[in-house]
Amino acid sequence: MFNKSHPILPVDIQSLLLTLLLISLFFPFYITLIVFCLVMIILAATGLLSVKQWPKHRTAKSIILFTVYALGISLIFHNWVGVLIAVGMIILLFFGFYYARAARVDYLEEIMNVSLIASIILMFFAMMEHYGIIAEWDYTFLSKAMNKVHPSRVEATFFNPNYFAMILEFFSIFGLYQFIKAKRWLQKLTYLALTLCNLYSLALTGCRTSYLVIIVAYYIFFFMIGYKKQAILSLIVLTTLAIVAFGMGYLPRFNELTFAFSDRGEIWETACRALKDNFLFGQGPLTYMHVYSHYSTHYTQHAHNIFLDILLSYGLVGTSLLAYPFYQLLKLFKRMSAYPALRLPLALMVSLVSVIFTHGLTDVTIFWIQTAGIFLAVILIAPNLLKSAQEGEKNFL
Template sequence: MKVMNRTTINGLMMGLFLSIVLSTYLPPVMLAVVGILMVFVYRDRWTANEWPEKTFLGFIILSCISWVYNPSWFYWVPIGIIPIVMFGLYYSLSLWVRHVVKWSWPEVQRAYLFFWLAGLYVALIVIIQQIDWHVINNSLGPLMDFYREHRWESEHSVRSVGTSGNSNLAAALLICFALMSIYAMSVLKKPWQKVGAFAVFILYCAAIWCTGSRGAWVGLVIGMIVQLWMTGHRKRTVSITLAILLFVYLCPQFIPRKESLYATIEVRLKVWSTAFEIFKENWLFGVLPLHFGQLFAKMAGFYVWHAHNIFLGIASEYGIIGLGLFLILIFMTIRRARRWRKQANQKEEKRLAGMLLSLIIALLGHGMYDYPIIAPQVGLMFMLSVIMIHTQYERRCLCKPVWDEGSKAQVSEWAMLKKVITAAVVWLKSGPLRVLINLATGGYRKRA
């Protein structure tokens, strides 16, 4: 592998995180840059039997088979190329993080704290989109026009779309930033830093409210529960969970857009039932993204991009095989995150494992009512968390960590001393010590 400057590597990783914040168009570009660098820089063996690389390769093979079995086009582009390229880029990203970046957990912590602060840009854009003030409109006019012109909402809405072009996708990003705020409150040392982290958390919650997303609150609560559970405070987690459920029961008016809840559920049920019919007709290999929308329009009479449920979406797009691959990946990620947390020797590292896992579970919880990880921004955030968990698990649990070198040296010295003592005891037993015992007990007999 050609040697790259650490500053360049860290700069590229920061650019990858910033691409998630700035625009829905940038993450594929940054992923492509990483993929090209891997082709020209990385000269070692490209592994195919590690987690999560084997899952990405499995989806690549499955996408090829699915498209050959059921060919389809998006304009003039074969639809199968799109998931093949995306999972190929995720595969190269995983190798990049493991073999080139090689971050220790403190470096991962610094990167995510930087990412957490950069997320304020998303929150401010979301809140500004709800403010009709000529001073802001004049000063930020071109920027706000750009995000306004690139909306991906299926209908006209006053809900904020942030930098993602869609209110639910913006809410998914804000969920993750809010969970990072909780992590920041637990690891930052100074009181003013903890107060500032709490204030940022409130700001992210206000931005989520501006998106009008109901599923986002479900994802945020589930993510908070997971993060609290991973701290080891089980009783506190149960108490907070019950308190949240009681609050929702007693104050249902806090549910955003409550008046349209039943109408939305009716539409969702129609989408889910049609998606399930598509899955039943293509249960083995699925129909792939984009082609799902084409088939849905023929069956339902109106067009939707996806199944509005993460598990139903994967099942209909990649079949039962793809759903199995995804569930195995989630299971292995949860398992490794828990083992990483148990092996970590510092509170900050334990909390880091919990925070990364909470991002994944929160997006899955939000995905019960939507399919956010299909979008480049949210998908990259989801996959980065998965990759970070697996790479840090390998550093902590499969390799001898750096912090253990001192104890390793002490163990080596003790092992050497133990060998010396053992050899001395054996010599005494076989020589002088045995003679003295025989003389004392009268068991010594002089040779004839």
């Protein structure tokens, strides 16, 4: 599973640590944090997180500079929550550079299989929550402010229904990937059933944006693997089903659309006013929460639009630091497209990116340890996928 370039900690132990961390992503976030801290301590103690092993290319330098910028700008504007998040980013940087260096391409398969197995348990958890057999997970022992109830919406172990929704969007793409890849009909039926289970759980979250996300992501997935007719067909069929379901009143919370747009409109207006006052620099992570009281009484943590929130939090300067790594990611995808063996993994990764940006039109659900954890676990394998293809390892997946 992992490259054997660091004998200090046996490869099997590294593999076990990363698998445990992956599994922890499906537990409440404080469990994930505890496991992450333990893994980081072990990796640091064995020298695997040394700065000397950090990559030297410009993309890495830009990411490092961005995290330092996020910390600095938060300190300047006394955004203490932003400071805490920026410190977390820097810690994550140590882990991310290790993971990108160590994770082998076959770990991608493990990520998807573990996720799809977990999705079955999460579906039953969501059903029990939906039908009132169990209550929402209680986080009040951490903070009284976390005592937020979401009527008629399920969140399972993900703190917020919208976080759970993004996780399920990822799972639905994993299921589609495995369905296309499977050779036997029994395998195909299994992955089809898992995908449908995840779509059912997704409906229970009551996340309205998810319907658009799935339509866009599935279209992109089919298009990227060269199934252009299937891409158009999926677009037509899924859109038609959504319209029919809406007309019959089967889509949850769509009767509240007027309020939802009014609510988002007020948030976006507040964010735009704050952005005009500090367009260049921002005030660090969660700037909206830090400054909203100067412009509105509408409290929320972020701007509920990923593009607006990034600009508001980091300004033009910080956003430009993020733009370069994203540009390099697009270049990496383009290079991967030259290898037929990478067609499926590439479609998977591009679809996951589309999930972030489509869902990001109305929310910022990727900025959470569990959603970001699964996304980065997949995306950071991309360079090693390309390297394996270039070296002629045709059967690496």
